[in-house]
Amino acid sequence: MRVIYIKRQTKNERRYSKKMGMFSPKVTYIKKYIAGIPYKTLHKYRETYYGQVKCCTECNLAY
Incomplete structure (x- = not known):
């Protein structure tokens, strides 16, 4: 098993934006993992309905 590795995970989230x-x-x-424990989120992005990739800083999480 590797000590340091990077893993990509996709999941559905509820988000809110003013326009949509x-x-x-x-x-x-x-995410970056060290010995199987998540250490740091390097980047998070979302795919729009039209296939564009956008950063998640534009919209807020909604619970």
């Missing part, structure tokens, strides 16, 4: 309102995109997280 509530929506649930697939959000992809790229």
Whole structure:
């Protein structure tokens, strides 16, 4: 087993933006793991309905 590795995980989240309102995109997280424990999130992005890739800082999490 490697000590340090990077893993990509995709999951659905509920988000809110002023232009679109509530929506649930697939959000992809790229995380760095050290000995199997998540250490740091390097990047997170989402794919729009039209196939564009956007950063997740534009919209807020909605619970």
